Amino acid sequence: MKITNLKDKDLNALDGLFMQFWGESSDIHKMAEMFQRLSKDKDYVLLL
Numbered sequence: 001m002k003i004t005n006l007k008d009k010d011l012n013a014l015d016g017l018f019m020q021f022w023g024e025s026s027d028i029h030k031m032a033e034m035f036q037r038l039s040k041d042k043d044y045v046l047l048l
Contacts, residue, residue: 003047003048004047004048005045005046005047005048006035006039006046006047006048008032008035008036008039010048011028011031011032011035012028013048014026014031014048015028015031
């Protein structure tokens, strides 16, 4: 297992994980908006 900081290029893979584990796709546009907001906040660490 390799844990790294999440990058915007990883969002499609993250959507694939949502599908694999919960059987549903996420809204990739909302995910990207939230990622942009949280990635600028030093109180959040986004890992993949």
